[in-house]
Amino acid sequence: MFDRFARSLELTKQSYRVLMQDKELLLLPVLSGLAILVVVGSFVVGALALTGFEPPEEDLGGVLFGLALYISAYTIAFFFQAALIAGALERMRGGDPTLGSALGAALRRAGPILAWGVVAGTVGMLIRSIQERGNLVTRIVMALVGTAWSLATWFMVPVLVMEQRSLGDSFRRSVKLFKETWGETAAGNFGFWAAQFVAGFAVVFLCTPLFLVSETAAFVLGALLLVALGVFFSALGGVYTASLYRYATTREVPTGFDAALLAQAFRPKSG
Numbered sequence: 001m002f003d004r005f006a007r008s009l010e011l012t013k014q015s016y017r018v019l020m021q022d023k024e025l026l027l028l029p030v031l032s033g034l035a036i037l038v039v040v041g042s043f044v045v046g047a048l049a050l051t052g053f054e055p056p057e058e059d060l061g062g063v064l065f066g067l068a069l070y071i072s073a074y075t076i077a078f079f080f081q082a083a084l085i086a087g088a089l090e091r092m093r094g095g096d097p098t099l100g101s102a103l104g105a106a107l108r109r110a111g112p113i114l115a116w117g118v119v120a121g122t123v124g125m126l127i128r129s130i131q132e133r134g135n136l137v138t139r140i141v142m143a144l145v146g147t148a149w150s151l152a153t154w155f156m157v158p159v160l161v162m163e164q165r166s167l168g169d170s171f172r173r174s175v176k177l178f179k180e181t182w183g184e185t186a187a188g189n190f191g192f193w194a195a196q197f198v199a200g201f202a203v204v205f206l207c208t209p210l211f212l213v214s215e216t217a218a219f220v221l222g223a224l225l226l227v228a229l230g231v232f233f234s235a236l237g238g239v240y241t242a243s244l245y246r247y248a249t250t251r252e253v254p255t256g257f258d259a260a261l262l263a264q265a266f267r268p269k270s271g
Contacts, residue, residue, distance in 0.1 A: 010258070010261055011240060011243060011244075011257070011261065011262075012236065012240055014243070014256060014257050014258065014261075015236055015239040015240040015243055016236060016239075017256055018088065018091055018092065018239050018243070018254075018255075018256040018257075019088075019235055019236055019239045021091060021256070022087060022088075022091055022096075022097055024098065024099050025084055025087045025088065025097070025099075025102065025235055025238075025239075026231060026232065026235050027099060028080045028081075028083050028084045028087070028099070028102065028235065028238075029080065029084070029230070029231040029234035029235055030231055031080055032076060032077055032079075032080035032081070032234075033227075033230075033231075035076045035080070036072075036073050036076050036077065039072050039073075039076060040069055040072060040073055043065070043068060043069055043072065044069075047065055066125060067121065067122065067125055070121035070122070070124055070125040071117055071118050071121035071122070072117075072121075073121070074117045074120045074121040074124065075113065075114055075116075075117025075118070075121070076117075078113050078116060078117050078120070078157055078160075079106050079110070079113050079117075080106070081157050081234075081238055082105070082106040082109060082113055082157050082158075082160065082161040083102040083103045083105065083106035084102065084234075084235060084238035084239075085157055085158050085161060085238050085241060085242045085245070086101075086102050086105035086106060086161050086162070087099075087101065087102030087105075088238055088239045088242035088243075089158070089162065089242050089245075089246055089254075090102070090105075091255065091256070092242065092243065092246050092254030092255050092256065092257075093254075093255070094255050105161060106161060109160055109161045112160045112167065112170070113157075113160055113161070115167050116156060116157075116160055116167060116170075119167065120153065120156075123149060127142050127145060127146045127149070130142050131143070151178055152171075152174065152175050152178055153171070153174055154174065154177075154178055154241065155173070155174040155177040155178060155241070155244075155245055155248075156170060156171065156174045157241075158241060158242060158245040159173045159174055159177070159245075162245075162249075177244075177245065177248050177249070180248050181244050181248055195233065196229065196230075196233050199229050199233075200226060200229065203222055203225045203226055203229065204222065206225075207221055207222040207225070242254075243257055243262075247262045
């Protein structure tokens with residue numbers, strides 16, 4: 001396990017170097033966040049206006065409202081993630097991606113991305129609803145289910161944007177690719193979470209002394225730094241996923257990556 005984690009760390013470093021060749025791709029998570037804020041904000045303001053600025057009740061209308069929010073947020077996130085991965089894959093093929101080429105690749109697969117947004121948004125809302133209404137055991141079980149779902153669908157976006165497949169076939173393809181790369185995928189997922197946690201803790205630690213001078217300044221600086229970290233790790237995760245996807249599907253070493261490292265990562269798994 002330690003070897004997998006160390007290998008994933010090195011692949012992450014190589015992903016960082018690839019990302020730095022196309023820094024404009026960092027704008028895609030920013031655009032994603034802004035689009036989600038605008039769309040979800042519009043939903044909320046519109047719903048509150050229709051209900052006299054009262055929170056939606058937990059009836060069928062409230063459920064449909066929540067589902068619409070989930071689907072909208074998931075679809076937007078998937079669209080910009082697809083653009084990011086498409087741009088990263090273009091670089092790995094030796095090209096020179098731009099925002100236009102990355103967004104264009106996502107637009108060409110807008111239909112499947114929307115369909116996946118509906119499915120993933122519905123599943124996400126169901127998992128959260130069960131967690132909120134269940135006891136401790138149910139919450140733990142659903143947390144494990146959510147983790148399994150997240151890992152099984154790790155490659156859904158690159159498959160949707162790069163391959164002409166149906167939604168069901170794309171899901172089966174994602175599961176197959178995950179099985180081939182389960183060590184690096186799981187270690188990468190844990191590594192990104194751990195790195196974000198450490199970086200977030202560092203931001204809080206650095207901003208704490210500023211509270212003695214100005215609480216507002218400390219809050220604003222901390223918020224900006226946390227947003228910047230979120231953007232960075234989102235983009236880095238897209239490049240990392242793209243590198244695993246490209247090698248798993250073509251056995252061609254992506255530009256900017258080490259051939260021996262990837263060969264170790266994709267050696268036959270026992271059991």
